[in-house]
Amino acid sequence: MPAPDRATPLIELRAITKRFGGVTALDGVSLSIMPGEIHCLAGENGSGKSTVIKVISGVYRPDGGEILIDGRPAGTLDPVRSTAAGIQVIYQDFSLFPTLSVAENLTLNSFLREGRAMVDRARARKMSAEVLARLGVDLPLDAAVESLPTAGRQLVAIARAVLADARLIIMDEPTTALTGREVERLFRITRDLQAQGIAVLFVSHKMREMLDLSERLTVFRSGRKVAEGPTAGFDEAAITRAMTGRDLARARYDAPAATGAPRLELRNLTVPGQVENVSLSLHAGEVVGISGLIGSGRTELALAVFGMKPGFSGHVLVDGRIVDPQDVQSAIAAGIAYVPEDRLSEGLFLSRSIRDNSIAAAIGRFARGPWLDRRRAAGATRAMFERMTIAAPGTGAPVGTLSGGNQQRVMIGRWLMTGARVLILNGPTVGVDVGSKATIHAIVHRMAREEGLAVLMISDDVPELVGNCNRVLGMAGGRLAGEFAGPALTEDALNETLRLGAHPNGVPA
Known part of the structure; x- marks a missing residue:
């Protein structure tokens, strides 16, 4: 795959506003994601992260502002147009079919896009094996997705996005239910995606993960962008301050002196x-x-x-x-x-x-x-x-x-x-x-x-x-x-x- 053009943003939001009744969820938010970059989006609950994801994926139509894809105005996005532009979102529930097999989950959308009425099982297995090999992971193709652990289901969702020719994969709180080793594997796969020219927008509460994985970091607070820049310019205290508007104490807990029988x-x-x-x-x-x-x-x-x-x-x-x-x-x-x-x-x-x-x-x-x-x-x-x-x-x-x-x-x-x-x-x-x-x-x-x-x-x-x-x-x-x-x-x-x-x-x- 040729190296991505880093000069033009893959997607750019300019002064996006989104209101729900009298509540302003996004207030003039601008955000750009470059091809092949790992970009972290941080913020407390209610800061606007989920809303901006749904604007990018075409679920929400903004009330103001402009969206550009590859430097050109995208007009009104809907989920079909967003997906056609190479944007894939992996939500926390993964949006998989639990009773279908790994291979069926990976290829069903591809067959639907082709207008097929029947599933070509041999081709489904071949496509699935190829995309999993591309990610460097091994999953049982005939196993029902519901039988997989959380990390396995997540890998299916990532592989499905890659199979759909994703150019940008948005991962919403992807490490919430993963162990340390599973997080390390996810990071390895994320960097492999980057090496293949795929951009990743990584949404997380975990500051260590933001600092370890991303190249750029954007912080939202109360529907506004309050900080943005190369990740190297942030530390945990700076991210916390941007997210909350205050410094949070980090003193270690000292227990009172032990007396009497153990509780x-x-x-x-x-x-x-x-x-x-x-x-x-x-x-x-x-x-x-x-x-x-x-x-x-x-x-x-x-x-x-x-x-x-x-x-x-x-x-x-x-x-x-x-x-x-x-x-x-x-x-x-x-x-x-x-x-x-x-x-x-x-x-x-x-x-x-x-x-x-x-x-x-x-x-x-x-x-x-x-x-x-x-x-x-x-x-x-x-x-x-x-x-x-x-x-x-x-x-x-x-x-x-x-x-x-x-x-x-x-x-x-x-x-x-x-x-x-x-x-x-x-x-x-x-x-x-x-x-x-x-x-x-x-x-x-x-x-x-x-x-x-x-x-x-x-x-x-x-x-x-x-x-x-x-x-x-x-x-x-x-x-x-x-x-x-x-x-x-x-x-x-x-x-x-x-x-x-x-x-x-x-x-x-």
Whole structure:
């Protein structure tokens, strides 16, 4: 493929405005993407990122401004014209057909564009094998897409875009559900796409990824472009300042001095084939992290403590008393709470009201016989809003209408309404913007320090663990594989442990 002409933008937005009723989602936004460049778009939720993606892809028609493709006015874009211009968007849900095979998902659009009434299966397999080889990945062509892990489905979406002769691929929060190794593979593929002359607009909340991958960076805030330039001219503090309009504190959390019995203690906890002989303790006010690759046993450990792995062996103690969380109800009664990694599929009832979601774990407190005391439930929910600094118009709106950060705070607040003394957070800030992330961390610190909550924080985000935990435990192969605290708790040390999947001294776990 010939080298792209870097002199003329592949696509250019000039003074784009988009309004929804009385709300201005984009206010005179200009943005250019050069052929073959990796360009990162950053901003908090509600900053206009999703709106600009839909303008580029032709889903939204702007109310003002001009769009140019290859230096020529594009007129009114719609999805068909945008796709014909080589623009492909990979949304967070990937927009795949789950029951169709990998090969069918990859080639269906190509056959439809050709006007074919029948699928040529031999040609579909040949086309699919060729595009996957072009990306340097191997996927089972006959497997149903729904059987693939998240990273595999993402690769199918990327390969489909390449097969459609994409010149610009827009990736919307592509690393939200990926492990560290999967992110590395995605970055390698993204750079390979660039080498083939394909531009990538990478939309992310994760500042390390922006700095590591992109050549240019654009930041939106409140529907306006507030910063733009070569990525080399930014650091995390500068990106944060542009996104939020303020500097966010990054001081490490210091736990109060330990006194009395541990708030949570595990003795030789074992889940056959998943967790082996794990012993640990957390005192009131501690925020203790767990790092480890997918499959290390970290989530299985949390689920066992929360009563979702019945039949485990060993002992769980809360405030020095042995409890037996063989089901969720007994874990809640013992003062243990768990916020899952995926709030959308595992935690929230999206079509139900904010109030219903908030009281779900403590609904017995608001019952009058067979009836719900709605006034009392609404009052408790409003009090929780204040405690968790949740921004919402009221308690009756569907929880799905809230931003990711507010949804996550509803999840945490729900469990605190049960009177929990131990809070397990699995991926506490997945899919939330930098401002909401800082707010959630501050709330967790306050509850630990002032209310004596013991927090077990599981995260793939190494800076999150280093900045918010007084200790971090490494896991590998279902076992604890080292502890980091004080001067030894550094990002380099944790990254090395994750890379080795072993003890910090390099000995396999």
